[in-house]
Amino acid sequence: MGEIEADPLPAVPFRQAAARRFLALAGAALDIVYPPACAGCGVLLGSKASLCPHCWSKLALIERPYCDVLGTPFSHDLGPGILSADAIANPPPFDRLRSVALYDDLARILVQSLKYRDRTDLAPMMAGWMLRAGDGSVQAADVILPVPLHRSRLIWRKFNQAAELARAIGRLAGKPVLVDALRRTKRTRRQVGLGPRAREENVRGAFAITTAGREALFGRRVVLVDDVYTTGATVAAVTRSLKRAGVSDVTVLTFARALPGPI
Numbered sequence: 297m298g299e300i301e302a303d304p305l306p307a308v309p310f311r312q313a314a315a316r317r318f319l320a321l322a323g324a325a326l327d328i329v330y331p332p333a334c335a336g337c338g339v340l341l342g343s344k345a346s347l348c349p350h351c352w353s354k355l356a357l358i359e360r361p362y363c364d365v366l367g368t369p370f371s372h373d374l375g376p377g378i379l380s381a382d383a384i385a386n387p388p389p390f391d392r393l394r395s396v397a398l399y400d401d402l403a404r405i406l407v408q409s410l411k412y413r414d415r416t417d418l419a420p421m422m423a424g425w426m427l428r429a430g431d432g433s434v435q436a437a438d439v440i441l442p443v444p445l446h447r448s449r450l451i452w453r454k455f456n457q458a459a460e461l462a463r464a465i466g467r468l469a470g471k472p473v474l475v476d477a478l479r480r481t482k483r484t485r486r487q488v489g490l491g492p493r494a495r496e497e498n499v500r501g502a503f504a505i506t507t508a509g510r511e512a513l514f515g516r517r518v519v520l521v522d523d524v525y526t527t528g529a530t531v532a533a534v535t536r537s538l539k540r541a542g543v544s545d546v547t548v549l550t551f552a553r554a555l556p557g558p559i
Contacts, residue, residue: 335409335418336402346421347402356398358429358553367393367553388528390520390535390546395553396422396429399524403552407523411457419457422551423464430519433547438516440466440473443534444503446480461551462521471519477509478534499533505541514542525550 332344336351347355361373363380366388370378397403406422409415427434434440442458459475466473482502505513518538520531531548538546 335415335421336405344417351402354402356400356403358395358397365392367395368555388535389532389539390548392433393525393528393531393548393550393553394429394431394433395525395550396425397552399526399552399554407457407552410460411523414454416455416460419460419464420468423461423468426461426521426549426551427465427468430547430549433549434465434469434471434519436517437471437519437545437547439477439512440469440471440519440521441477441538442473442475443520443522443530444475444478444480446482458522461523465519465521465549474509474512477506477512478537479504479506499530501533503534503537505537510541513538515544517545517547518543519547519549522548522550524552524554526554 332341332346333339334341334346334348334351336347336354339348341348358367358369361370361378362368363370363383364377365383366380368380368382370380399407406418410418410422440462442456442462444458445453445456456475459473462473462475465471480502481504482499520534520538522531525531525548528548531550535546535548
């Protein structure tokens with residue numbers, strides 16, 4: 297009797313397995329050259345893009361109880377559905393805001409490392425915390441959008457930190473990320489150092505929905521991603537454009553949240 301030949305293995309799965317193996321080996325090699333270190337203080341660790349226990353203890357996480365709309369933390373539990381005074385007096389155009397941590401100490405280091413020091417390797421770690429802080433809003437959303445940069449600033453900076461976070465969140469949650477649905481049509485001044493009214497004027501009319509974006513976003517629930525929430529002028533301007541385009545619900549999700557004073 298002749299020998300029965302085994303069916304050849306499919307080429308595509310083999311190539312995929314080989315590619316994964318190559319990436320794993322490349323990652324191991326990089327770990328030898330650049331050992332994993334704490335993103336906060338630089339002490340050597342056993343895993344990539346993580347924090348040592350000391351730095352983790354310095355991250356001022358925003359946990360419940362907090363305002364259901366603005367996510368502002370309360371000093372004590374006032375019961376379900378309680379809104380902050382600011383949310384009542386000045387209701388935002390978006391439906392809710394959620395953030396991981398207060399913008400001080402370690403959160404500031406992480407945000408600035410991602411934004412100004414090309415530490416895009418921090419995005420997956422930060423995105424994991426943002427997914428948790430979203431309190432189910434990402435799972436309930438249809439699409440994820442990053443706050444866009446103006447084209448000239450994107451060329452100078454090389455990448456959009458909000459887009460890096462949005463892509464990482466999308467991968468973790470299995471949600472589509474639309475980076476071309478929004479455009480920043482006006483090259484605004486940097487918001488740092490501007491007061492609330494100046495920030496609002498600076499971004500007025502600065503965002504537009506693309507033609508493809510209007511088709512993809514109408515009637516959708518959106519998570520709008522940015523790195524830091526300060527006065528909210530930027531995300532408010534984006535939200536107004538989204539609502540005019542027929543978006544039904546907007547959750548703003550940021551890594552850090554700046555507060556003007558004590559909680």
